[in-house]
Amino acid sequence: MPPxxxxxxDFAACAPIGLTGGGTIYxxxxxxxxxxxxxxxxxxxxxxxxxxxxxxxxxxxAEGESPxxxxxxxxxxxxxxxxxxxxxxxxxxxxxxx
Amino acid sequence: MTTYLAGVGMTPFGKFRDSxxxxxxxxxxxQALTDAGVDPHRxxxxxxxxxxxxxxHASESGVGQLIGWDxxxxxxxxxxxxxxxxxxxxxxxxxxxxxxxxxxxxxxVIGVEKMSSRDGAxxxxxxxxxxxxxxxxxxxxxxxxxxxxRHMETYGTTREQIASVAVKNRAAAxxxxxxxxxxxxxxxxxxxxxxxxxxxxxLDCCPTGDGAAAAVLVNEAGAEKLGLEPAIRVAASVIGSxxxxxxxxxxxxxxxxxxxSARAYELAELGPxxxxxxxxxxxxxxxxSSTTRTWGSANPEPGAxxxxxxxxxxxxxxxxxxxxxxxxxxxxxxxxxxxxxxxxATSCEAARERARWTAREPRWRTSTVASTKGxxxxxxxxxxxxxxxxDDRAGRAVTGRFVVGxxxxxxxxxxxxxxSDVRGRQGAATGDVPE
Numbered sequence: 345m346p347p348x349x350x351x352x353x354d355f356a357a358c359a360p361i362g363l364t365g366g367g368t369i370y371x372x373x374x375x376x377x378x379x380x381x382x383x384x385x386x387x388x389x390x391x392x393x394x395x396x397x398x399x400x401x402x403x404x405x406a407e408g409e410s411p412x413x414x415x416x417x418x419x420x421x422x423x424x425x426x427x428x429x430x431x432x433x434x435x436x437x438x439x440x441x442x
Numbered sequence: 443m444t445t446y447l448a449g450v451g452m453t454p455f456g457k458f459r460d461s462x463x464x465x466x467x468x469x470x471x472x473q474a475l476t477d478a479g480v481d482p483h484r485x486x487x488x489x490x491x492x493x494x495x496x497x498x499h500a501s502e503s504g505v506g507q508l509i510g511w512d513x514x515x516x517x518x519x520x521x522x523x524x525x526x527x528x529x530x531x532x533x534x535x536x537x538x539x540x541x542x543x544x545x546x547x548x549x550x551v552i553g554v555e556k557m558s559s560r561d562g563a564x565x566x567x568x569x570x571x572x573x574x575x576x577x578x579x580x581x582x583x584x585x586x587x588x589x590x591x592r593h594m595e596t597y598g599t600t601r602e603q604i605a606s607v608a609v610k611n612r613a614a615a616x617x618x619x620x621x622x623x624x625x626x627x628x629x630x631x632x633x634x635x636x637x638x639x640x641x642x643x644x645l646d647c648c649p650t651g652d653g654a655a656a657a658v659l660v661n662e663a664g665a666e667k668l669g670l671e672p673a674i675r676v677a678a679s680v681i682g683s684x685x686x687x688x689x690x691x692x693x694x695x696x697x698x699x700x701x702x703s704a705r706a707y708e709l710a711e712l713g714p715x716x717x718x719x720x721x722x723x724x725x726x727x728x729x730x731s732s733t734t735r736t737w738g739s740a741n742p743e744p745g746a747x748x749x750x751x752x753x754x755x756x757x758x759x760x761x762x763x764x765x766x767x768x769x770x771x772x773x774x775x776x777x778x779x780x781x782x783x784x785x786x787a788t789s790c791e792a793a794r795e796r797a798r799w800t801a802r803e804p805r806w807r808t809s810t811v812a813s814t815k816g817x818x819x820x821x822x823x824x825x826x827x828x829x830x831x832x833d834d835r836a837g838r839a840v841t842g843r844f845v846v847g848x849x850x851x852x853x854x855x856x857x858x859x860x861x862s863d864v865r866g867r868q869g870a871a872t873g874d875v876p877e
Contacts, residue, residue: 346571352686371588371693376637379566379581388579389588398691400575414595425578434578 345399365420367391367437372403372412383427387412391420391437404438417442443661445541446672449478453875455622455653457558460874463495466654467509467554469875474550474656475513480668485658486546487519489537491529491553494567498560509552519546526569527723529553530655531681537659538679547664554654583647586726587639589693594641596694601641605632608645622651648725652875677710 348358372389375382387405389412390398402425403412412418418437425434451473453466467490475482490506501508506520525532530553537549566581593599609629615621627645635644665672682702707713 346574370691371592373584373587373591373639375579375581375584375639377581377583377639379576379579381577382579386579388584392691400580401578414592432577 345397361395363420364394365435367393367399367418367420369403369412369414369416369418369437369439370398371414372416374405374411381426381430386425391418399435401435401437404436412439443542443544443663445538445676446660446662446665446670447657447674447676448660448665448668448670448672449474449476449480449658450656451475451477452620452655453653454620455651456872456875457650458556458652458872458875459559461556461652463492463499463501463505463554463556464508464512466556466652466875467505467552467656468512469877470554470654470656471509471513471550471552472877474658478658478660478668478670480548480658480670482514484548484668485515485518485550486548486664487521487537487540487550488515489521489523489533489540489549489551491523491525491531491533491551492555493524493526493529494555494557496524497567499556505554506552509554513550515550525681527725528681529555531679534657534659535679535681538676541659541661541664544661544663547661547667549659550656551659552654552656556652557650558652581639583639583642583726587642590641590726592693601633602629604641604646605629605643608632620653622649622653642726646726654875677712678706680706680709 350356351358368391370390370392372387374385374387376385378385387403388401389403390400391403392398401420403418404421404423405412416439419440420435420437422433423436424431425436426432451470453469458466475485488506488510490509492505495501495505503522506522510516510518510520521533521536523529523532523536530551533553534551537546537551540546541549566576568576568580568582572580590599590604594601594604606629609627609632612623612625612627616624616626618624632643632645635646637643638647659676660668660670660672664670680702682698682705684698685701
């Protein structure tokens with residue numbers, strides 16, 4: 345990230361590839377003081393996608409649930425995030441069994 | 443040609459409601475010119491670093507020109523540099539290159555940032571190319587919080603060790619009249635402050651503030667033209683960009699930092715053991731132990747023991763010795779030992795000012811301390827290293843940790859400058875920056 349249009353090794357045009365949505369958490373944190381655009385604290389982190397890219401995204405973690413950790417397997421969903429008056433569809437990862 | 447430091451200047455750091463990028467830069471620039479004894483019209487180039495003037499103040503490409511206008515400098519080459527936290531260091535690097543090559547002989551370097559206000563509300567400040575991450579809630583503390591968690595899990599670093607960096611910084615800041623926050627804090631204070639992104643709490647994070655610093659650099663030809671005899675040689679200045687093709691994904695250390703510091707040591711023909719004092723920049727406390735380890739000044743072995751040793755080593759960095767001048771240019775993290783401000787762009791120049799205090803006037807400072815205590819400079823030095831000295835003029839005890847490492851030259855900043863009225867200005871914005 346961010347995506348490239350050309351390969352830096354031979355300058356060939358890059359072609360889109362499909363993602364399975366599967367990945368592994370590299371590290372995750374709870375953002376207690378949410379930035380502008382968010383009302384409540386949330387978990388987020390770097391996901392090492394199975395296809396190789398490292399991707400920052402929010403991670404689902406309900407109150408009382410064990411916190412996301414390094415090495416947890418995750419799967420991508422698409423959910424609404426943000427404040428009520430400014431919501432965006434974004435990738436949100438949920439933990440799945442290893 | 444060789445580059446020399448001829449003069450320096452720096453504003454106090456704080457929230458100056460009425461200040462502007464130009465006024466901050468002017469104050470620091472005037473101090474540097476006066477300090478060097480150089481008339482503004484003798485300046486041949488300006489290098490000005492500022493990271494956030496565009497997004498915060500709609501001042502995109504002419505910050506150096508605005509400051510030059512205020513200082514009465516005209517018709518010269520102006521280089522405006524933007525490199526996030528390294529902006530001030532990059533401006534210094536540009537001037538160093540220009541003087542080393544002989545393209546110019548006399549340069550004014552300025553680092554300036556005004557962080558306490560912005561035009562309207564907005565998302566947290568992030569790097570270019572991170573718009574998508576911003577939409578998903580990315581914040582800089584989240585990044586450093588993850589780095590801290592990785593470090594803790596990988597090396598066994600404890601939460602208290604991370605907090606101890608902030609405690610150490612405040613211990614130094616209480617003696618720095620230009621620091622933004624000067625009240626000493628404890629590990630309990632840090633852990634008890636508001637949580638931002640665990641493990642980082644509010645007192646682990648840099649405050650937002652305004653400030654500027656400046657330096658006048660000359661080469662041999664410039665010194666001859668101006669009749670100067672500068673005493674501080676710039677041993678090395680190295681910058682670099684990230685390694686994008688083969689990214690090192692380990693967040694516990696930074697390959698770029700290793701590379702630039704190694705190159706600087708090579709150019710300066712120095713090693714980590716030669717450095718008496720290092721001033722390290724970090725916006726958040728968590729990776730500090732990794733950066734000191736990265737650039738070779740702490741125990742290279744990973745683990746908590748490394749953090750402990752690093753903490754001891756940096757526990758009382760006194761604001762300088764001659765070696766700092768080398769190290770100042772040797773890394774991109776050199777920064778006031780106090781957590782004075784988030785205006786990272788100015789940090790390197792701040793270190794330079796203190797470098798000069800000792801390097802050019804060691805006798806005065808030594809004798810000042812000696813007279814304060816009524817003991818010989820040599821004996822005073824021992825006292826300080828043992829942590830038993832008291833600065834009567836400051837009216838409070840100064841712990842020995844504060845001056846650990848001042849072996850060659852004896853420097854105590856509180857004895858170098860009278861305490862100014864900036865002490866006590868914390869939190870709320872005040873008026874304009876003092877001239």
